[in-house]
Amino acid sequence: MELTALCWHRQRLDVLDQRALPHDTRWMPCHDATDVASAIRDMVVRGAPAIGIAAAYGVALAAQRLGAEASLERLAPALQQLAESRPTAVNLFWALERMGKVLAGLEGEALIARAVAEAEHIHAEDLALNHRLAEHGVSLLPQGSFIYTHCNTGTLATGGHGTALGVIRTAWQGGRIAGVYAGETRPWMQGSRLTSWELMQDGVPVTLVTDSMAAVLMQSGRIGAVIVGADRITANGDTANKIGTYGLAVLAHHHRIPFIVAAPVATIDPQLADGSAIPIEQRPADEVRQIHGVPVAPATVPVFNPAFDVTPAGLISAIVTERGVITRPDTAAVRAHLALPAPEFAGAHS
Numbered sequence: 001m002e003l004t005a006l007c008w009h010r011q012r013l014d015v016l017d018q019r020a021l022p023h024d025t026r027w028m029p030c031h032d033a034t035d036v037a038s039a040i041r042d043m044v045v046r047g048a049p050a051i052g053i054a055a056a057y058g059v060a061l062a063a064q065r066l067g068a069e070a071s072l073e074r075l076a077p078a079l080q081q082l083a084e085s086r087p088t089a090v091n092l093f094w095a096l097e098r099m100g101k102v103l104a105g106l107e108g109e110a111l112i113a114r115a116v117a118e119a120e121h122i123h124a125e126d127l128a129l130n131h132r133l134a135e136h137g138v139s140l141l142p143q144g145s146f147i148y149t150h151c152n153t154g155t156l157a158t159g160g161h162g163t164a165l166g167v168i169r170t171a172w173q174g175g176r177i178a179g180v181y182a183g184e185t186r187p188w189m190q191g192s193r194l195t196s197w198e199l200m201q202d203g204v205p206v207t208l209v210t211d212s213m214a215a216v217l218m219q220s221g222r223i224g225a226v227i228v229g230a231d232r233i234t235a236n237g238d239t240a241n242k243i244g245t246y247g248l249a250v251l252a253h254h255h256r257i258p259f260i261v262a263a264p265v266a267t268i269d270p271q272l273a274d275g276s277a278i279p280i281e282q283r284p285a286d287e288v289r290q291i292h293g294v295p296v297a298p299a300t301v302p303v304f305n306p307a308f309d310v311t312p313a314g315l316i317s318a319i320v321t322e323r324g325v326i327t328r329p330d331t332a333a334v335r336a337h338l339a340l341p342a343p344e345f346a347g348a349h350s
């Protein structure tokens with residue numbers, strides 16, 4: 001079966017349990033918004049776009065549970081529950097707002113049908129725009145180079161193909177790059193468990209490294225560009241992404257290596273002027289004290305475990321979206337980019 005993070009069954013959403021990958025393939029059935037909110041909070045599904053898509057399906061499931069009583073007012077508790085699942089990825093709130101807008105004024109079966117259709121469209125649209133984003137991003141990767149990436153931004157983090165990993169996939173398919181170095185991305189290990197697994201399935205040459213090896217790799221001259229995803233990009237181009245991203249941007253700047261952010265426009269939050277206002281999720285201490293449940297530290301050692309950090313726009317060479325490339329991002333460049341026409345995507349989830 002083709003790899004996907006989410007499998008929609010009209011009355012149920014099956015979520016691939018990414019906590020168990022790559023060694024076990026388990027699916028978590030979600031029957032309502034409570035199930036979906038739990039899946040997001042517990043990182044059964046993770047990745048900014050995938051979180052937004054899952055939330056949209058959560059609204060559709062909540063509407064189905066309400067049946068003839070379905071209304072936006074009665075959906076409010078479900079929307080709130082989904083909104084409270086994780087704070088940083090703006091795609092979650094973008095999806096909930098989009099669902100709320102299309103459901104306003106509808107009730108009962110009409111609302112249910114529209115909720116299902118919109119959730120399916122958000123899913124299909126994300127897959128389509130990732131391919132468009134990738135086409136824009138390929139030329140940013142130096143011909144024949146090795147690319148460093150962080151965390152997981154592939155099919156498992158999106159509606160398919162991926163954002164940064166989507167650019168890498170399309171670049172590899174077009175003979176543009178020589179291979180990938182994937183940082184393991186402690187503490188949750190998205191790089192070692194998910195990215196290396198995705199790339200190996202696609203036959204893309206990938207070398208797994210610990211996060212601490214990124215500096216010497218860049219110093220060696222072996223890395224042609226760094227490309228990462230995003231969870232929230234503010235009006236001036238500051239970018240929140242998986243913890244460790246900021247350090248990579250500083251290293252890339254020092255070594256004069258292009259540092260590229262790949263994300264859909266839905267990840268841009270123009271309401272926030274700069275990155276200082278981005279809510280940063282703090283996650284459980286045992287994620288650092290243990291690896292897959294195996295203790296690697298004293299059981300009660302104090303822990304600092306922010307799930308994201310913020311890279312200042314000044315360290316970002318380019319942001320690539322489905323609309324094109326923001327070179328040397330700043331407030332004016334981001335504003336101009338948001339004024340570009342959004343590409344049209346039709347069709348339901350394939």
Ligand SMILES: CSC[C@H]1O[C@H](OP(=O)(O)O)[C@H](O)[C@@H]1O
Pocket residue numbers: 046047048049151152153154157158162163164190228229230231241242243307
């Ligand atoms: C396609 S962007 C995915 C984005 O989300 C990841 O965070 P998490 O695994 O905690 O959901 C990471 O920041 C990625 O860049």
